[in-house]
Amino acid sequence: MHPDGVGTRGAVTGWVLPGVYAPQDDTALLAEALREEGPAPGARVLDVGTGSGALALAAARHGAEVTAVDVSRRAVWTARLNARLTGLPVRIRRGNLFGPVADGTYDLILANPPYVPAPGGGRAPHGRSRAWDAGLDGRLLVDRICRDAPGLLRPGGVLLLVHSALSGPGRTLELLRAAELEAAVVRRRWIEFGPVLRSREGWLRRSGLLTAADDKEELVVFRAERAR
Incomplete structure (x- = not known):
């Protein structure tokens, strides 16, 4: 998740409570990949680290069966509010990454995790910075997603993951391919600091x-597909 959005309400963001990650360039880029993927009606979709729920709601508009997860209570409240306001059926659960959904399998997993490299050694991020700070190399959660997401994909299932090129895209491809996924970069975008x-x-x-x-x-944006 990128650190610099501060929106409170908009056509894309919906409502965003204070302290919750507001959708911005990385969300939009992942939404483009989601539209291209075009999940079929009834497809099982997981949005991990949902924030305001923007991507989960975008998937629900395709008719997908969507589950969204976030560790932040405020994010869960925000996503539930936006789901109610839009009338879209999204199951929203609070927990750390795949913890609440470890017994499920999915046709599509969406992930916009914290990925900004941060000084401070092993200090755990806290407060608002938890939505973007991800350790010295920016891979605190990216590595966990690359490790754990493949096991939750159905045959033919796809992971769509976004992060900064500052956070080692080569390493992401290496890990996804080591998990026997067919992985490639499908979107790139340069943005101002x-x-x-x-x-x-x-x-x-x-x-x-x-x-x-x-x-x-x-x-x-990375697209990684499990063999059928």
């Missing part, structure tokens, strides 16, 4: 995650 990246730009350059020439951030 927002306030959080600007505030840690010096650290990112000293860490080698940004070069002297880098003045934008690249977002990347």
